Amino acid sequence: QQQVKQSPQSLIVQKGGISIINCAYENTAFDYFPWYQQFPGKGPALLIAIRPDVSEKKEGRFTISFNKSAKQFSLHIMDSQPGDSATYFCAASMAGGFKTIFGAGTRLFVKA
Amino acid sequence: SQTIHQWPATLVQPVGSPLSLECTVEGTSNPNLYWYRQAAGRGLQLLFYSVGIGQISSEVPQNLSASRPQDRQFILSSKKLLLSDSGFYLCAWSVLQDTQYFGPGTRLTVL
Numbered sequence: 001q002q003q004v005k006q007s008p009q010s011l012i013v014q015k016g017g018i019s020i021i022n023c024a025y026e027n028t029a030f031d032y033f034p035w036y037q038q039f040p041g042k043g044p045a046l047l048i049a050i051r052p053d054v055s056e057k058k059e060g061r062f063t064i065s066f067n068k069s070a071k072q073f074s075l076h077i078m079d080s081q082p083g084d085s086a087t088y089f090c091a092a093s094m095a096g097g098f099k100t101i102f103g104a105g106t107r108l109f110v111k112a
Numbered sequence: 113s114q115t116i117h118q119w120p121a122t123l124v125q126p127v128g129s130p131l132s133l134e135c136t137v138e139g140t141s142n143p144n145l146y147w148y149r150q151a152a153g154r155g156l157q158l159l160f161y162s163v164g165i166g167q168i169s170s171e172v173p174q175n176l177s178a179s180r181p182q183d184r185q186f187i188l189s190s191k192k193l194l195l196s197d198s199g200f201y202l203c204a205w206s207v208l209q210d211t212q213y214f215g216p217g218t219r220l221t222v223l
Contacts, residue, residue, distance in 0.1 A: 032210065034211055034212075036212075036214075041217070041219075042216065042217070043202050043204075043214030043215055043216055043217050044156070044202075044212075044214050045214065046211045046212075046213075049211065089155070089156065091212075093210075095208075098144055098161055098163055098169075099158065099161060100206070100212050102155060102156045103155070104154075104155040105154075105155045105156075107153075
């Protein structure tokens with residue numbers, strides 16, 4: 001119930017295409033859903049986050065879509081660029097909790 | 113602004129040797145602190161977290177230990193390293209259940 005399931009494990013997209021990464025959770029107590037981006041040899045960094053009171057959040061080329069009834073959320077990267085090539089982690093946490101539950105990660109490669 | 117430091121950046125140690133990795137946070141008070149390990153090409157494994165000085169919670173029983181001697185200092189230790197301890201060690205901080213801010217990491221190779 002504490003898991004966050006992420007797919008796909010890896011993704012290859014052409015430059016200019018749309019990258020889509022999906023995550024699903026079971027615990028309805030989760031109320032904060034961030035996405036992290038990690039480049040090789042670096043620590044993960046917050047990319048974008050959403051709370052369940054909204055169904056979508058957009059920041060530049062990055063959009064989170066959130067489906068509370070299905071307990072699913074996804075990251076869409078529009079106009080994907082080679083510089084977006086990285087590992088992406090979805091995550092979930094809850095008020096009063098001290099831990100963030102991370103998905104297994106998706107390695108994205110954007111072909112030039 | 114807040115900053116998180118980790119050192120050393122890379123470390124090569126023989127099997128059976130001790131380990132001490134240090135993490136310090138600047139610009140915030142009473143943060144939650146975390147140690148994660150990431151195997152090559154894999155996800156983030158939570159090892160320890162701390163919600164205050166001297167308060168350590170262990171997620172994975174193994175030959176590693178953690179200590180928090182000061183509010184913004186978190187130390188990961190081992191008395192005897194195993195080959196399986198190799199990996200990328202990440203320290204992170206957060207306030208309440210909000211965003212986690214990761215340090216630059218320490219690449220540990222045990223030979």
